[in-house]
Amino acid sequence: MVIKVFLASSSGSTAIKKKQQDVVAFLEALKVDYTPLDIACNEENRMWMRKNVPEENKPANGIPLPPQIFNEESYCGDYDTFFNAKEDNSVYSFLGLPPPPGSKEALQADRAHIVENGTHTEETNAEGNVDESTEVPMTERNGEAHAEKEQAQAADGQEEDGGDADDEEDEVAEDEEEAVEETDEAHAEEDEEQEEEDLQSEEEEELQQLEEEEDLEETQEEEEAE
Numbered sequence: 251m252v253i254k255v256f257l258a259s260s261s262g263s264t265a266i267k268k269k270q271q272d273v274v275a276f277l278e279a280l281k282v283d284y285t286p287l288d289i290a291c292n293e294e295n296r297m298w299m300r301k302n303v304p305e306e307n308k309p310a311n312g313i314p315l316p317p318q319i320f321n322e323e324s325y326c327g328d329y330d331t332f333f334n335a336k337e338d339n340s341v342y343s344f345l346g347l348p349p350p351p352g353s354k355e356a357l358q359a360d361r362a363h364i365v366e367n368g369t370h371t372e373e374t375n376a377e378g379n380v381d382e383s384t385e386v387p388m389t390e391r392n393g394e395a396h397a398e399k400e401q402a403q404a405a406d407g408q409e410e411d412g413g414d415a416d417d418e419e420d421e422v423a424e425d426e427e428e429a430v431e432e433t434d435e436a437h438a439e440e441d442e443e444q445e446e447e448d449l450q451s452e453e454e455e456e457l458q459q460l461e462e463e464e465d466l467e468e469t470q471e472e473e474e475a476e
Contacts, residue, residue, distance in 0.1 A: 253277070253284040253345055254320040256299040260290040261316070269329040270317045276336060282345065289316060303328075321346040 255277070257270045277284050289296035303314040304325055319326040326332070326345055335344035339358060342349040349355035 251321055251347065253282060253326075253347075254287055254322070255284050256287045256289050256295060256316050256318040256320075258290040258316045259288045266316060273317045273319065273329060273332055276341070280341065282347070319345070 255270075255273060257274075258266060261267055261270075274284075274286070287295045287299075289299055299316075299318050300314060302320065302323065302325060303318055307325070307328065308314050314328065317329055317332075319328070319332060324346060327335075332341070332344060335341045339354045342353070342355050349359065
């Protein structure tokens with residue numbers, strides 16, 4: 251299947267150019283193979299596009315504008331429908347392609363299938379009713395019960411592990427707070443010791459100055475006495 255994107259390489263409309271770039275960039279990001287077909291330089295492409303866009307999807311003037319997207323001969327849609335599919339994570343469905351495993355669209359399809367059909371397929375009889383006579387072997391029942399028990403135990407273990415992890419986190423937080431408090435106290439003690447040392451130094455300097463002044467006065471008195 252080939253995806254065909256009809257574009258106008260020489261369009262004078264900025265809006266059309268931007269829409270074309272959005273479509274091409276998204277397809278390349280998804281690694282979807284496509285064939286760009288220019289309608290500006292190829293009259294055959296232009297006529298084919300106009301002819302194959304369904305009438306209900308054409309604008310009021312009857313002339314569809316690029317970009318227009320096809321899967322082989324099947325019409326997919328224009329930019330607006332492509333944009334809506336992109337927003338809904340349904341681009342592959344829009345293009346008529348199977349979504350690759352692991353893609354968002356594939357996961358959504360799996361979930362929708364489970365919701366619609368259930369996780370287990372029930373056996374039916376010839377009349378289309380659920381065949382209640384079909385019994386599940388006891389070994390399977392025991393196996394399912396055992397599996398459920400193991401899952402419950404595992405869940406309990408995870409809760410206990412989670413509780414232990416929370417306790418460890420609390421202990422670490424408390425240790426960090428205690429370390430911060432001890433550091434603050436140590437800094438405070440250092441500051442007090444430094445202040446005391448500064449005061450002692452100042453007192454010693456004042457005493458030394460007084461002694462020097464007294465010695466100077468005694469020296470002057472002796473000189474005057476002589």
